[in-house]
Amino acid sequence: MSDSLLDIRHLNKAFGGLKVTRDVSLKLSSGNRVGLIGPNGAGKTTLINLVTGALQPSSGEVWLLGENVTTVSAPRRVKRGLTRTFQITQLAPNLPIGRQVELAIHERDGSVNKLWRSVDSFQKVRDEAESILHTLRLGALIERSPIELAYGEQRLVEIALAMALRPRVLLLDEPMAGVPSGERQVVLDALETLPPELAILMIEHDMDLVFGFADRILVLAEGAVLAEGTPQEIRSHSAVRTAYLGGEA
Numbered sequence: 071m072s073d074s075l076l077d078i079r080h081l082n083k084a085f086g087g088l089k090v091t092r093d094v095s096l097k098l099s100s101g102n103r104v105g106l107i108g109p110n111g112a113g114k115t116t117l118i119n120l121v122t123g124a125l126q127p128s129s130g131e132v133w134l135l136g137e138n139v140t141t142v143s144a145p146r147r148v149k150r151g152l153t154r155t156f157q158i159t160q161l162a163p164n165l166p167i168g169r170q171v172e173l174a175i176h177e178r179d180g181s182v183n184k185l186w187r188s189v190d191s192f193q194k195v196r197d198e199a200e201s202i203l204h205t206l207r208l209g210a211l212i213e214r215s216p217i218e219l220a221y222g223e224q225r226l227v228e229i230a231l232a233m234a235l236r237p238r239v240l241l242l243d244e245p246m247a248g249v250p251s252g253e254r255q256v257v258l259d260a261l262e263t264l265p266p267e268l269a270i271l272m273i274e275h276d277m278d279l280v281f282g283f284a285d286r287i288l289v290l291a292e293g294a295v296l297a298e299g300t301p302q303e304i305r306s307h308s309a310v311r312t313a314y315l316g317g318e319a
């Protein structure tokens with residue numbers, strides 16, 4: 071047993087003859103901010119899919135809060151504190167974001183089909199949704215639907231939905247993907263508001279963001295761990311610079 075919230079042990083995954091995850095191990099403790107980087111096709115999203123249970127590994131184990139969850143279903147992993155956001159938006163375009171967060175809270179509480187819920191409990195859910203959106207600086211947009219929002223704001227709604235599930239471990243798959251430069255700061259500021267005790271693994275191609283956000287970085291190349299270290303160590307790692315950062319300073 072360890073005090074890691076998430077403990078990824080020697081994961082391997084092959085699609086037919088194509089090995090896309092090769093002996094990847096990684097630990098996340100409360101408060102960790104880990105960046106997962108690597109070229110397109112390096113296996114970053116696949117690793118997240120293995121961790122969440124969307125994919126089953128060929129070998130290796132995933133431990134969550136001290137329990138082996140390798141064969142536990144994806145929804146049960148969510149219930150145990152593991153939540154992800156997606157590389158590509160999964161929001162309902164025409165439903166007000168406040169409603170979407172409320173639905174996520176009901177989902178978490180298993181109250182979606184409970185018609186005997188009290189008016190009081192509806193109000194509690196509404197208040198919680200408002201508070202989550204407020205923290206992520208989306209409070210003023212609670213009645214708006216994603217279709218009416220800027221793309222950066224939509225990405226934050228996805229994080230709001232993830233937070234509604236009360237994760238202990240949050241996996242962010244390219245939160246900045248598609249966000250225009252003018253909206254970047256809004257996303258950066260919101261990421262800063264996430265609870266400090268949350269363990270976060272973030273995939274991101276935006277190097278300024280990763281190197282600013284993460285206290286540790288894992289570099290994947292062709293499915294395997296090429297390097298792991300502090301942003302400082304990764305920046306000066308020669309194999310990383312050759313394989314990924316293109317040798318730039």
Ligand SMILES: Nc1ncnc2c1ncn2[C@@H]1O[C@H](COP(=O)(O)OP(=O)(O)OP(=O)(O)O)[C@@H](O)[C@H]1O
Nearest residue numbers: 085088090108109110111112113114115116117157
């Ligand atoms: N379901 C699948 N079946 C077969 N091959 C797959 C499947 N999913 C992913 N792959 C392959 O696995 C490799 C890793 O893909 P993955 O999406 O994990 O990369 P990534 O690091 O997230 O890339 P990107 O930065 O482009 O998002 C790629 O070669 C991809 O084509």
Ligand SMILES: [Mg+2]
Nearest residue numbers: 114115116157
């Ligand atoms: Mg990906």
